[in-house]
Amino acid sequence: MLDTTLKQQLSSYLQQLQSAVELSLFLDSSPKSIELKNLAQDIAALSPLITINENPEGNDSQERTPSMLVRSVNTNSKIRFAGIPMGHEFTSLVLALLHSGGHPQKLETEVIKQIRELPGNFRFESYVSLSCQNCPDVIQALNMMAALNPNITNVMIDGALFSEEVHSRDILAVPSVYLNGELFAQGRISLTEILNKLDTNAEARQADKINAKEAFDFLVVGGGPAGASAAIYGARKGIKTGLVADRFGGQVQDTMAIENFISVKATEGPKLVASLEEHVKDYDVDVMNGQRVKKIIEAQSAGDLITIELESGASLQSRSVLLATGARWREINVPGEQEYRGKGVAYCPHCDGPLFKGKSVAVIGGGNSGIEAAIDLAGIVEHVTVLEFDSSLRADAVLQEKAKTMANIEIITNAQTTEILGNGKRVTAIKYTCRKTNTEHQLTLAGVFVQIGLVPNSQFLHGDLELTSHGEIITQSNGQTSMSGVFAAGDVTDSPYKQIIIAMGSGATSALGAFDHLIRTAQPMANTEQAA
Known part of the structure; x- marks a missing residue:
C-alpha cells in the first residue's frame, strides 16, 4: 500500500509516539476494505505501539464500512476515517496517530485549555474529497479537538466513496461539516473559527487580549x-x-x-x-x-x-x-449565484470537482484558470461547457490546445451568463445570451464553476x-x-x-x-x- 520512501518517512514520525494506539478496522469484502486493511497493516508494522483490531463488536460495530478508528489506549480518544485517508488526507492520518499516541499538539496552552473545557457533546461528520487541498486543515482542526476532549468525535468521510450519503444530504461542496446531524460549516474553516462558533465567549476574550x-x-x-x-x-x-x-x-x-x-x-x-x-x-x-x-x-x-x-x-x-x-474569487453577480453557492455553484474545481462525477458542468471563464479547470474536470465529469464572454479565449495557447483535444469539453465564446437555475436544493441549469446573435440559451447541468479572476x-x-x-x-x-x-x-x-x-x-x-x-x-x- 505504502511505497518504500513513504514507509521510511512515516517510520521516523511514528518514533515520536509516547503511548499505545489501536486501529479499529470496519471492513467487508470490497476492494476498498482490502486497501484500507493493507494500509493499516503497513502502519502497524512500523511501530510496536500500534495494534490492529479488525471488526470489533459493540457500539462501534455500526461504523461506516470501510472505515478506521484511531483510538488512544491511554485516553480513549477516538478519531475516525471513513474511506482511505490518502491523497491530501494522509497528513491528517499521520497527525491523528501522533496526537492519539501522546505527541504534543502545536497549540497555545490557552487554546488546549479552551478545547478541554468545552461543555456538551460534539459529534462531527466531515465530508471531503481526497483531492481537496482545503479539507485537511478542517479535518486536522477537528481531529485535534477530538484528541483533547473525549466528548468530541470527528469522522472524515470520503464523499466519492460514500456517494449515497452525499446525495441524501445534497452535499455539493467540500468540506461540508455536520455537528450532531445538522450542517455546521461549509468550506474552509479554521480552528479559531470553530471554537468561536462553539464557545460564544471566545471572540470577546480574543478581542480583550488583542486590545x-x-x-x-x-x-x-x-x-x-x-x-x-x-x-x-x-x-x-x-x-x-x-x-x-x-x-x-x-x-x-x-x-x-x-x-x-x-x-x-x-x-x-x-x-x-x-x-x-x-x-x-x-x-x-x-x-x-x-x-x-x-x-x-x-x-x-x-x-x-x-x-x-x-x-x-x-x-x-x-x-x-x-x-x-x-x-x-470574482463573482459573476447573476441571479441564482448566491442562492446556489455551495449547492452547485463552486469556485474550486480541485475541491468540489469529484462531487460532480458523471455529471455535466459549466466553467465560466476562458482564461488560464478557466481552461485549467475545464481540463481537470473533464477527467471526472461527463461533460464540460466553457462559457467565455469575449470572442476568443484568453488562456495560454498550450492550454487551449490541450482542451481542444478532449472530447467532452465544449467551448462557447461570446457567451454572457445571465442566470443560474435550480430546484431550491441544487443547481439544475444555466442561462446565457449569445452576444453575437443576441439569442438566449439554456443548458441543463449539475454544477457551475466560476473562474473569472480575482x-x-x-x-x-x-x-x-x-x-x-x-x-x-x-x-x-x-x-x-x-x-x-x-x-x-x-x-x-x-x-x-x-x-x-x-x-x-x-x-x-x-x-x-x-x-x-x-x-x-x-x-x-x-x-x-x-x-x-
Whole structure:
C-alpha cells in the first residue's frame, strides 16, 4: 500500500509516539476494505505501539464500512476515517496517530485549555474529497479537538466513496461539516473559527487580549506570500512586528499546482503556506490569526499612531502598517449565484470537482484558470461547457490546445451568463445570451464553476486610501500608499502581475520602505497613559 520512501518517512514520525494506539478496522469484502486493511497493516508494522483490531463488536460495530478508528489506549480518544485517508488526507492520518499516541499538539496552552473545557457533546461528520487541498486543515482542526476532549468525535468521510450519503444530504461542496446531524460549516474553516462558533465567549476574550497589546512598530495586515515576506523582513530589522490575518496563507491555500516558483520545480499551495508559516514563526512576530480588518484610521499627527479596527471589536495600533490583504474569487453577480453557492455553484474545481462525477458542468471563464479547470474536470465529469464572454479565449495557447483535444469539453465564446437555475436544493441549469446573435440559451447541468479572476480585498479601505477603478491600492515604488506610514503589497495593489513570487518581492520592498519611514520618523507614545 505504502511505497518504500513513504514507509521510511512515516517510520521516523511514528518514533515520536509516547503511548499505545489501536486501529479499529470496519471492513467487508470490497476492494476498498482490502486497501484500507493493507494500509493499516503497513502502519502497524512500523511501530510496536500500534495494534490492529479488525471488526470489533459493540457500539462501534455500526461504523461506516470501510472505515478506521484511531483510538488512544491511554485516553480513549477516538478519531475516525471513513474511506482511505490518502491523497491530501494522509497528513491528517499521520497527525491523528501522533496526537492519539501522546505527541504534543502545536497549540497555545490557552487554546488546549479552551478545547478541554468545552461543555456538551460534539459529534462531527466531515465530508471531503481526497483531492481537496482545503479539507485537511478542517479535518486536522477537528481531529485535534477530538484528541483533547473525549466528548468530541470527528469522522472524515470520503464523499466519492460514500456517494449515497452525499446525495441524501445534497452535499455539493467540500468540506461540508455536520455537528450532531445538522450542517455546521461549509468550506474552509479554521480552528479559531470553530471554537468561536462553539464557545460564544471566545471572540470577546480574543478581542480583550488583542486590545491589551502594546503598539507595534510595524503591523502587517494579511497572511499571504506578501504579508509573510513583509513580516520576516520587518522582524529581521529588529522592530516590533505583528501580523493580523483572516487566515494565514490567503489565496495560496486554494492553489493546487505551482510550477513557476523560481528554484522550486513544482509544489502545492498548502505546502508552500506551511513553509511560509514555519519561516515566520522562526522570528519574533506576533501572529494574530482569524481576525478580519474593519477599518484603518490615519494618524492625526506625526506623533500619533495608526489604528486598525477589527470586526471582533478589538483594535491595534502601530507606527507603520503594511496592507497585504490579497484578493478573492470574482463573482459573476447573476441571479441564482448566491442562492446556489455551495449547492452547485463552486469556485474550486480541485475541491468540489469529484462531487460532480458523471455529471455535466459549466466553467465560466476562458482564461488560464478557466481552461485549467475545464481540463481537470473533464477527467471526472461527463461533460464540460466553457462559457467565455469575449470572442476568443484568453488562456495560454498550450492550454487551449490541450482542451481542444478532449472530447467532452465544449467551448462557447461570446457567451454572457445571465442566470443560474435550480430546484431550491441544487443547481439544475444555466442561462446565457449569445452576444453575437443576441439569442438566449439554456443548458441543463449539475454544477457551475466560476473562474473569472480575482477581486482585491480592499472593501474596508474605500474613502480612506487612494484606489484604482478596480479597487486596487495605488502604491509608489517603495510600497507607500496615499496615507502616511501605510504601505501595501501583493495582489491587493495596482501591481500589473498577480504572481506569488512578485507578491513576496513586493512584501519585502514594502517592509523596507516602512523601515525607512520609521527611522525618519520620531518615536511616538503608544497611548496617553504611557505618555503620562
